[in-house]
Amino acid sequence: MNPRCGIADRVLVIAYGNPLRSDDGIAWQAVEEIRRKLPFLTIVCVHQLTPELSKDASGADTIIFIDAMSSGEPGKVQCQTVSADCTRVDLSHNLAPAQVLAFCKQLYEVEPRAFLISIGGKCFDHGERLSVAAENALPRVTAMVNELLNQIEIHAAK
Amino acid sequence: MAERRTIVIDPVTRIEGHSKITLHLDEQGQVEEARFHVTQFRGFEKFCEGRPFSEMPSLMARICGICPVSHLIASAKACDELLAVKIPPTAEKLRRIFGLAQVVQSHALSLFHLSSPDLLLGMDADPAKSNLFGVLERDPALARDGIALRKFGQQIIERLGGKRIHPAWVVPGGVSNPLSQEDRDAILQTIPEALAIAVRSLSWLKGTMECFRGEIASFGNFPSLFMGTVKEDGGLTFYDGKLRVVDSTGQMVADKLDPKRYFNFLGEKVESWSYLKSAYYKPKGFPAGIYRVGPLARLNVSDRCGTPRADQELAEFHELQRSAVLSSFHYHQARLIEILYCVERLEQLLNDPEILFKHVRAVAKPNAMEGIGAAEAPRGTLFHHYKIDEHGLIRWANLIIATGQNNLAMNRSVLQVAQRYVHGDKITHGMLNRVEAVIRAYDPCLSCSTHAVGQMALQIQLVSGDGTLLDEVKRS
Numbered sequence: 277m278n279p280r281c282g283i284a285d286r287v288l289v290i291a292y293g294n295p296l297r298s299d300d301g302i303a304w305q306a307v308e309e310i311r312r313k314l315p316f317l318t319i320v321c322v323h324q325l326t327p328e329l330s331k332d333a334s335g336a337d338t339i340i341f342i343d344a345m346s347s348g349e350p351g352k353v354q355c356q357t358v359s360a361d362c363t364r365v366d367l368s369h370n371l372a373p374a375q376v377l378a379f380c381k382q383l384y385e386v387e388p389r390a391f392l393i394s395i396g397g398k399c400f401d402h403g404e405r406l407s408v409a410a411e412n413a414l415p416r417v418t419a420m421v422n423e424l425l426n427q428i429e430i431h432a433a434k
Numbered sequence: 435m436a437e438r439r440t441i442v443i444d445p446v447t448r449i450e451g452h453s454k455i456t457l458h459l460d461e462q463g464q465v466e467e468a469r470f471h472v473t474q475f476r477g478f479e480k481f482c483e484g485r486p487f488s489e490m491p492s493l494m495a496r497i498c499g500i501c502p503v504s505h506l507i508a509s510a511k512a513c514d515e516l517l518a519v520k521i522p523p524t525a526e527k528l529r530r531i532f533g534l535a536q537v538v539q540s541h542a543l544s545l546f547h548l549s550s551p552d553l554l555l556g557m558d559a560d561p562a563k564s565n566l567f568g569v570l571e572r573d574p575a576l577a578r579d580g581i582a583l584r585k586f587g588q589q590i591i592e593r594l595g596g597k598r599i600h601p602a603w604v605v606p607g608g609v610s611n612p613l614s615q616e617d618r619d620a621i622l623q624t625i626p627e628a629l630a631i632a633v634r635s636l637s638w639l640k641g642t643m644e645c646f647r648g649e650i651a652s653f654g655n656f657p658s659l660f661m662g663t664v665k666e667d668g669g670l671t672f673y674d675g676k677l678r679v680v681d682s683t684g685q686m687v688a689d690k691l692d693p694k695r696y697f698n699f700l701g702e703k704v705e706s707w708s709y710l711k712s713a714y715y716k717p718k719g720f721p722a723g724i725y726r727v728g729p730l731a732r733l734n735v736s737d738r739c740g741t742p743r744a745d746q747e748l749a750e751f752h753e754l755q756r757s758a759v760l761s762s763f764h765y766h767q768a769r770l771i772e773i774l775y776c777v778e779r780l781e782q783l784l785n786d787p788e789i790l791f792k793h794v795r796a797v798a799k800p801n802a803m804e805g806i807g808a809a810e811a812p813r814g815t816l817f818h819h820y821k822i823d824e825h826g827l828i829r830w831a832n833l834i835i836a837t838g839q840n841n842l843a844m845n846r847s848v849l850q851v852a853q854r855y856v857h858g859d860k861i862t863h864g865m866l867n868r869v870e871a872v873i874r875a876y877d878p879c880l881s882c883s884t885h886a887v888g889q890m891a892l893q894i895q896l897v898s899g900d901g902t903l904l905d906e907v908k909r910s
Contacts, residue, residue, distance in 0.1 A: 327547065327566060327577075328585040362567045382570050383578050 287428065288336035288388075289319040289421065290329060290376075293344050299397030299410040303342040306395070306417040313418055314425070325371040330379035338428055339390040340421060341373040344410075350398035351409030353416045355424070358390040393420055439463075441861065455869055457852045465856050468849035470841070470873060479831045487516055487800065487822050492602040494818065494833075498879055500543060503536035503591060504811030506604040507673070508818040511807025513606030515694075516822060518801035524791040525608030530673045531783050532594055532604060533809065534776040537672060538628070539587025540812035541729070541769040544877040545635075546580025549766060552871045553642055557649065558864035576638065579631045583773065586628040590780070593617040608795035618784055625781045629743075632774040636747060639767055646763060652854040653872045654762025654847030657682035659715050659725035660734040661839070663693065663810050668737035670744075670775060672810040678735040679715060679725065684758040688717075693808035696817050700834065713839040724842040727814025728876065729768035734758040739771070741778035747771045762847055765875045800826045811836050813877055837878040847872045 289310065295301030307319050320332060325341075333339050341358065348354075362378035371379075373392050381387045395417060398407040406414075441457040458467040478497055485493060494509040495502035507529055514521055521529075551564040554572055563571075570577035594613065595601025603610050643650065659682075663675040677691035691699060702711040703720050714723035725731070733752075739745045751771060754764065783789060800822060807818045814836025821830040851872045856865045 327581050328588060331581055331585055378567070379570070379581075382567070383574055383581065 285316075285318075286337035287317060287340065287425065288332060288338070289317055289340045289342065290325070290333075290373075291319065291321045291342040292323065292325055294323055295404060296402060298399040298401055298403045298405060299350075299395075299407055300344045300346075300400050301404065302344045302395050302397060302406055302410045302413070302417075305406060306342055306414050309414055309418045310421055314421065317421075325373065325376050327371065327376075327379050329371075329376050330383055333376060333380045333388060334384035334386050336388050338424075339373075339377070339388050340424060341390065341392045342417065342421075343373075343392065343394055344397040344400075345394040346397060346400060348394075348396040350396045350407060351413045352396040353413050353420055354394045354396075355420055356392050356394070358392050360387055391424055393417060441856065455848055455873070457848075457856060457869070459856075463857060465849065465852040468845065468852045468869075470844050470848050479833055482828050482831050485828050487513055487805075487820060487826050487828055488606055490818075490820065490828065490831075491604055491606065492600075495600050495602070497833075500879055501536060501540050501811050501813070502600050503532050503595075503604070504809060504816050505818070506601070507533050508807040508809045508811070508816045510604045510606055511674075511809065512805040512818040512820050513807070514796075515805030515807065516800050516802050516820065516826075517606055517796070517798040519607055519796040519798045521608045521796050522791070522793045524612070524788050525794040525796075526673070527783050527786060527789055528594065528609050528613055528794060529604055531613075531780060531789075532591065532609075533672050534780050534783075535587045535590035535594075537587075537812045538773050538776045538780075539584045539591070540877075541773050542580055542584040542587065544812075544874070545639075545766055545769050546577070546584070548877070549871070549874050550576065550580065552867065552874070553639065553646075553766065556645070557868050557871060558862075559867075561863050561867070564867070576635075579635055583628060583631050583635075586624055586631075586777075589624065590621050593621060605795065607797055610795065612792045612794045613790055615790055618790060622781065622784050625777060625784075628777045629774070629781075632770065632777055633743065636767070636770045636774065639770055643767075648854070649868065649871070650761045650763045652850050653875055654843060654850060655760050656846060656850065657760065658843055658846075659687060659718070659723065660731035660758055661715070661725050661727050661815060662732035662735040663808070663815060664736055665740075669740040670732060670736040670738070670748075670772075672776075674809070677815065680735050680758055682758050682760055684734070684756075687715075693815070693817065694806040696806070696808070696819075696834065700839075702834065702838065710841050711838045712841040712845075713834060714842065721842055724846065725839065726762070726843045727836050727839045728765065728812070729772050730759060730762060730765045731814065732810065733768045733771060739775045741775055741782070744771055744775035744778055747774060762843070762872060762875045765877070769877070813837055813879055814839055835879075837876070840876050840878065844873055844876050844878065847876075 291303035291307045293300040293303045295304045304321050307321060358373045360377035360381045361374035373390060377387060377390055395413050398409050439459040442454060454471050456469050457465050460466045482493055490513055491506045491509040494505040497505050547566055550569050554569050555564060591601060595603035659679050661677060661679045663671055664678045665671045665675045677693055679688040681687050699716050700713055701716045702713050704711055714720045715725050733748060739748050748771060804821045809816055816836060817834040819832040820828055823829050848869060851868050855868045
């Protein structure tokens with residue numbers, strides 16, 4: 277049994293984007309590698325964030341959102357913390373990570389800590405292939421998830 | 435001198451797709467005409483030409499992210515006809531399960547995510563609060579129920595089809611994989627909660643009706659025909675059966691119409707101001723052949739549901755009016771009754787001893803050059819009609835979508851609501867919201883019906899006859 281299973285049980289990875297729009301689907305491809313290297317993680321792949329995800333999120337201690345970013349340097353991988361925010365709701369089936377957390381907080385009275393890993397995309401045209409810059413970023417996404425797991429372990433050990 | 439003016443609501447919010455509404459005012463500031471314009475164009479019928487017919491179910495499922503399963507089913511049924519096969523009984527039952535699960539999740543989306551802000555917070559509520567967050571602040575239990583019910587349907591689709599959106603599991607000749615015992619048992623475990631939510635939600639909704647007397651009276655409350663598919667015994671069905679048409683008195687106008695002969699009794703008219711075609715019942719002509727489809731129509735044409743709790747609710751529903759239930763506001767209640775029926779029927783099907791059988795696909799090459807598939811989608815009757823060449827390539831396709839069949843009724847409903855609520859020079863959010871809410875009652879799916887990208891902002895403009903902007907309200 278993997279020694280990290282105890283921690284990983286409480287971590288949920290939510291990868292989102294459109295895999296038919298080139299780099300917008302980078303999160304879907306990133307989790308393929310994450311599944312291979314970190315097979316104990318619970319991973320959900322969706323086209324967009326919807327309120328229903330709050331129920332999944334409510335059972336986790338930590339959520340790691342992974343998404344493509346249309347602005348910024350192609351291939352650049354960034355990580356930021358996310359907090360619940362319900363100040364703006366335009367669409368009920370196209371939410372931001374902060375809004376999923378807000379649903380989670382208000383409906384299930386839990387607020388898991390959350391991170392958003394964003395990967396800069398270059399091409400968002402129709403197609404299932406990633407740009408070279410996005411493709412090259414995939415190992416860094418896995419490394420960043422791994423790093424977050426390390427931090428969670430350290431945090432849990434304290 | 436007073437002048438004629440036009441109010442434009444563009445786009446309409448909290449619906450599936452992109453549209454706008456124009457209200458034309460006379461010299462006295464009274465609404466004299468209203469139009470619901472669908473401003474997006476898809477063109478699936480055209481660009482599928484030349485594709486192998488076997489691709490059609492998956493291709494057609496891409497029409498919509500909300501009801502891909504309905505397109506899969508209607509398309510696969512048309513392809514079954516091209517193969518000229520009878521699909522294995524277990525495959526048919528699995529397709530039924532798939533379709534019922536989709537009705538639950540789609541209806542839950544419409545009622546809880548899109549319309550519950552109006553129903554819970556009121557039509558005049560602050561637009562900043564008229565959303566799901568407003569609902570969960572006011573009634574978190576209701577919001578939780580909506581989310582759980584939608585998730586219930588989505589999880590069934592995911593277990594059977596491998597993914598929630600655009601699953602490709604329904605194929606010509608049946609389905610691609612049988613149901614495992616593990617998945618069957620897991621779904622069955624979720625039935626009691628879904629059933630409890632459906633019952634609870636119906637109780638809540640019926641309790642709110644008193645607050646909406648004005649809306650019930652004016653939200654598409656007019657005579658029309660109603661059409662839906664019924665079983666041999668007149669019972670509610672979503673997968674197959676014959677079409678029944680009733681009039682506003684509840685009298686049967688036609689029964690046992692073969693959906694494969696739809697072109698004999700349904701016509702489509704193109705209007706220059708919309709990409710959405712207007713369907714009508716041919717024997718009555720245009721526009722007298724106005725008819726409605728979807729939950730309200732299905733319950734108006736059905737003698738029974740065939741499951742115990744839904745049958746009780748249907749009997750109560752039929753008591754709302756001695757004739758057919760005319761107000762489109764009652765689409766909401768009809769939707770919940772159908773959810774209840776679907777959950778009960780899902781339990782029956784999952785407990786069928788044959789449901790785990792492994793033979794789920796009939797394999798054949800094309801044996802016919804033309805195929806028509808019909809099914810009841812969440813929003814109403816759906817037709818897929820294909821013609822192929824000797825190589826199995828699509829040469830012609832025609833889709834008749836529920837939202838197009840409701841187009842005439844939606845236009846008349848907008849006019850009715852606008853005439854009751856919109857007056858004078860000043861636009862209020864309450865007026866605007868009611869005009870939109872009547873469209874929401876039909877739960878139109880414009881991506882489907884026009885065969886969208888962007889933010890759902892809202893803009894309403896009051897424009898004078900010479901184009902001068904008199905008043906404007908924006909919602910973002």
